[in-house]
Amino acid sequence: MTIVGFDSRIILGSRRLPTVANSITVLMTAARATRRWRERRANARILESLPFDLRKDLGWPPIDRPARNL
Numbered sequence: 001m002t003i004v005g006f007d008s009r010i011i012l013g014s015r016r017l018p019t020v021a022n023s024i025t026v027l028m029t030a031a032r033a034t035r036r037w038r039e040r041r042a043n044a045r046i047l048e049s050l051p052f053d054l055r056k057d058l059g060w061p062p063i064d065r066p067a068r069n070l
Contacts, residue, residue, distance in 0.1 A: 047060050 047055060047058070
């Protein structure tokens with residue numbers, strides 16, 4: 001009969017993996033937020049470029065909140 005024992009040691013590379021994955025997640029979240037912000041700004045610029053009568057028909061800007069400066 002043979003008994004085999006293994007010392008389980010944490011390798012440096014595997015210990016750093018969650019840190020790298022966390023950093024990538026933070027960067028992806030920031031990129032997503034930036035992309036959404038740019039899309040909202042582009043939509044707001046398009047709406048502002050429309051004639052006043054058409055904007056009024058669309059209900060933009062809404063009356064219940066003040067208009068924001070872009």
